[in-house]
Amino acid sequence: MRGRRFDITALPGFSAIAIGVFVVLYAPIVTIVVYSFNASNSVAVWGGFSFRWYEIAWENTQVQDATIRSLVVAVSAALISTTLATMAALGTTRRGRFKGQTFIYVMINQPLMVPEIVTAVALLIFFATIKVATGYQGLGYLILAHSAFCIPFAYLPIRARLEGMDLTLEIAAADLYATPWQTFRRVTLPLMAPGVAAGAMLAFVISLDDVIITEFVKSAGQDTLPTYMLGQLRRAVTPEVNAISTALLVLTVMLLTAFFLLTRRRD
Amino acid sequence: MSPSAIEIVDAAKVYGYGASAARALGGVSLGIRTGEFFTLLGPSGCGKTTLLRLIAGFEMPTEGTIHIGGKDMTAVPPNKRPVNTVFQSYALFPHLTARENIAFGLQMLGRPRDEVASEVEKMIALVKLEEMADRRPGQLSGGQQQRVALARALAPAPQVLLLDEPLSALDLKLRKEMQLELKRLQTETGITFVFVTHDQEEALTMSDRIGVMSGGRLLQVGAPREIYNRPVDRFVADFIGETNFIPAEARGDLVRVAGVDLSLPGAGNGPVTLAARPEQVRIGSNGPLPATLTRTVYFGTDTHCHMTLSDGTEIVARLQSPPSGDIGLRDGQGVRIDFAPGALQILEGA
Numbered sequence A: 001m002r003g004r005r006f007d008i009t010a011l012p013g014f015s016a017i018a019i020g021v022f023v024v025l026y027a028p029i030v031t032i033v034v035y036s037f038n039a040s041n042s043v044a045v046w047g048g049f050s051f052r053w054y055e056i057a058w059e060n061t062q063v064q065d066a067t068i069r070s071l072v073v074a075v076s077a078a079l080i081s082t083t084l085a086t087m088a089a090l091g092t093t094r095r096g097r098f099k100g101q102t103f104i105y106v107m108i109n110q111p112l113m114v115p116e117i118v119t120a121v122a123l124l125i126f127f128a129t130i131k132v133a134t135g136y137q138g139l140g141y142l143i144l145a146h147s148a149f150c151i152p153f154a155y156l157p158i159r160a161r162l163e164g165m166d167l168t169l170e171i172a173a174a175d176l177y178a179t180p181w182q183t184f185r186r187v188t189l190p191l192m193a194p195g196v197a198a199g200a201m202l203a204f205v206i207s208l209d210d211v212i213i214t215e216f217v218k219s220a221g222q223d224t225l226p227t228y229m230l231g232q233l234r235r236a237v238t239p240e241v242n243a244i245s246t247a248l249l250v251l252t253v254m255l256l257t258a259f260f261l262l263t264r265r266r267d
Numbered sequence B: 001m002s003p004s005a006i007e008i009v010d011a012a013k014v015y016g017y018g019a020s021a022a023r024a025l026g027g028v029s030l031g032i033r034t035g036e037f038f039t040l041l042g043p044s045g046c047g048k049t050t051l052l053r054l055i056a057g058f059e060m061p062t063e064g065t066i067h068i069g070g071k072d073m074t075a076v077p078p079n080k081r082p083v084n085t086v087f088q089s090y091a092l093f094p095h096l097t098a099r100e101n102i103a104f105g106l107q108m109l110g111r112p113r114d115e116v117a118s119e120v121e122k123m124i125a126l127v128k129l130e131e132m133a134d135r136r137p138g139q140l141s142g143g144q145q146q147r148v149a150l151a152r153a154l155a156p157a158p159q160v161l162l163l164d165e166p167l168s169a170l171d172l173k174l175r176k177e178m179q180l181e182l183k184r185l186q187t188e189t190g191i192t193f194v195f196v197t198h199d200q201e202e203a204l205t206m207s208d209r210i211g212v213m214s215g216g217r218l219l220q221v222g223a224p225r226e227i228y229n230r231p232v233d234r235f236v237a238d239f240i241g242e243t244n245f246i247p248a249e250a251r252g253d254l255v256r257v258a259g260v261d262l263s264l265p266g267a268g269n270g271p272v273t274l275a276a277r278p279e280q281v282r283i284g285s286n287g288p289l290p291a292t293l294t295r296t297v298y299f300g301t302d303t304h305c306h307m308t309l310s311d312g313t314e315i316v317a318r319l320q321s322p323p324s325g326d327i328g329l330r331d332g333q334g335v336r337i338d339f340a341p342g343a344l345q346i347l348e349g350a
C-alpha cells in the first residue's frame, strides 16, 4: 500500500525549501568563482572575461610567500598529526574494549569540542611565554598548533577504518608464524592505509583553511594564505582575493573528493 | 612419533579481574593422540573456543600446562607453535588473493620462493580451488572461503590443526560435503585435527574420539560409540542424541521400573536413573513392561511412539516406518515394552 510510510518529499513546500537551501549554500561560491574571471577593477560590476586577477595574484610576492608558508605548515601538520593519530587509533581499536575507552575518545577529540577562539587565546599566551624564554620566533609554533588541532580530523577516518577490520586478522597472522612486526607490516598497515591517507588529506585541508588559531599564533611576517586574504579584505576588497579563493576552492574540492573515494567502502 | 600430540594438564582460564572475573575453563586435563580426529563437543559458552585458544597460544592459561609434541608450550607465543587454526569467521586477509592467503604461513616461516609456490599449488589442488586462486576473499562464496581458510592453515604442515566450528556458517548440504572433505583431508595429510562443534551428529560421524564439555569442564572423553552407548551422566546422555530417563529402584541384579522387575546384572542397590535410547525400545505383545500409547509422530524413515508407564514416566520408542507408513498402533492403546539387550544404562550421580 502506497503512502503509508512517512515520506518527507511528499510534504508541501519540500521542493521549494530544498531549492532555497541550495541557493543559499552555493550562490555566494558561484559568485566568487564567476567574479574571479572579471576583467574590471570592481568587485561588483562585470567587465568581461579575463584571467587578469589570476596573473596578478600569481606574480604577487606576498601571495607567493603566504602560499609557500601555508603549504609548509599544512604538509608538516598533516604528517605530524597523522602519525600521532595513527598510533592513537591503533591503541584504541586493536585490542578490544577496555576501561576508560570513551574517556580517551573524548580526550583525543577535544579540539573538536573546545571553541577555537579559546584554544587560540590559550596558545597565544602559552607560546608567548616560550618565545620570551627561548627567543625562537620561527614557523615551529604554527606547525605545532596546527598539528594539535588536526589530530582529531586525522584520527576519525583512521579509527573508522580500523574499527571495520576484524580483530581476528592479526591473531590469524600470528597463528601463521608472523612476528608482531610482520603482522603490522603485512596485515594491519596495508589494510589501514586508505584510512591513513584519508586522515592525512583531511588534516591537510583543515590546516590549509585555518584562520583563527593562525591569526593568534603567527609572528610578524608569518601570514598564511587565509590570514593574508583576511588582511587584504580589511584594507580594500580587490578581485585578486576572488582569484585566490577560487584556487583554494579547487584544491580543497580535489582533496576532499579523493578523501571520499578513499573512505568509501568497497569490500 | 610421540603418542601424544597435545597434553593438557589442569588447564584453567579466568577472563578479567576482580569483580568481573569469569571462569571460562575450570581445570581441564586432556591428552590428544598424534594423527587422530579429536572433537570437542558442547553447548555454546561451555569453553570450547577458550580451550582451543589456549592450545593455539592466543591466551595464556591462568593455571595448568600445555605440551605440544612433547614440549612445554604453556608460555610460547602463537607464532612459535607448530599449530594452525581455521577460525570460525575464517579471518582471511581481505587484501590478499586466495593464493597469497595460502602462501602467507610458508612465507612467514621463511621458506624459499619456489618451495612456497609449489606447496601452494599443491594446497590449491587439494582443496579444489584452481579456478578461484587469484580472487580476493570478498569475491568468493562462503564455501570457497572455507576452503581457502583450510588450505591456508594446512599449507605450513602443522603438527596440529585446530578448527573452531568451521562448518557452522554453511548450509546443510554444503556442510555434509565439507564434513566428508575434512575427513578426507585429515586422512590424506595425517595431521592431528582438533575440531570444535556444538552439533552432536557432526561429532559422532567425523571423530575418532570426542570430548564432551559443559560449563568449562570436560565430562567424558571416548570414541563415538562409547560416548553414545555409555554416557557417564545425564548431561552427556541428553546432549548426545535423544534419551529416555527412567527412575528405578535397583536391587542386586534387578531394577524395578513402575512396579515391574527387569533384569540388569550388577545394578546395585537404591534409587537410580536409567537411560535408554529410543531406537532400543521395542514395542510388542509380550514385552515385560505395560504402557499406554499416547501419541505417534511420523518422521519419514522413523515413527516416534510416545508412551506412559503406570507410574507416569514417559518413554519414547523410535520404530522404523513400514512401507505402508502406518505402524498399526492407535493412540490410547495398551502396549508392552521391551528393551534391546544392553540398552538400559545406569547413570552416575542420579
Ligand SMILES: Nc1ncnc2c1ncn2[C@@H]1O[C@H](COP(=O)(O)OP(=O)(O)O)[C@@H](O)[C@H]1O
Pocket: B015, B016, B022, B023, B024, B042, B043, B044, B045, B046, B047, B048, B049, B050, B051
Ligand atoms: N575474552 C573474553 N572475556 C571474557 N569472557 C569471555 C571471553 N571469551 C569467552 N568468555 C566467556 O567464557 C565462556 C566460554 O566461552 P567460549 O570458550 O567462547 O565458549 P564456546 O566456544 O564453547 O561457545 C563464556 O561464558 C564466555 O562468555
Ligand SMILES: [Mg+2]
Pocket: B048, B049, B050, B164, B165
Ligand atoms: Mg566458540
